[in-house]
Amino acid sequence: MTAGILTGLALPGLVVAGVTLTAAATSSQGMGIVEQGNGKGAPACASCHGARLEGNPALKVPALSGLPATAVLARLSHYAGPTGHNAAMRAVAIALDPSERVAVARYISGLPKAAALKP
Secondary structure, eight states: OOGGGTTTOOOTTEETTTTEEOOSSOHHHHHHHHHHOOSSSOOOTHHHHOTTSOOBGGGTBOOOTTOOHHHHHHHHHHHHSTTOOOHHHHHHHHHSOHHHHHHHHHHHHTSOOOOOOOO
8 A cells, every 4th residue: 555545634642753553542442343242233344354354265264363453544544535446345344434434454564474374
């Protein structure tokens, strides 16, 4: 992801130049969305990416656990924008408001990196 994807965001706590995310939302909010969805159309991330967000190579679903928050946020923002081409992830990203995207990104970045799975 390029920094250009992040430049249009106006989220409190996001510093693009320093590539730092701070508490714009709680990690418990992020954990709730990852495990249960947001109740507004975004399903639990774990429903496709696995209970530990280890991914599913057979279905071409990537591992997420331990990814940098800036990378997760950039991806979610990309999917929510006009150039997001993955229909499933586009629907999820659009169903998350900007603060929920930040919360999910922060939570995922704090998880231990999952062992790589083979198809």
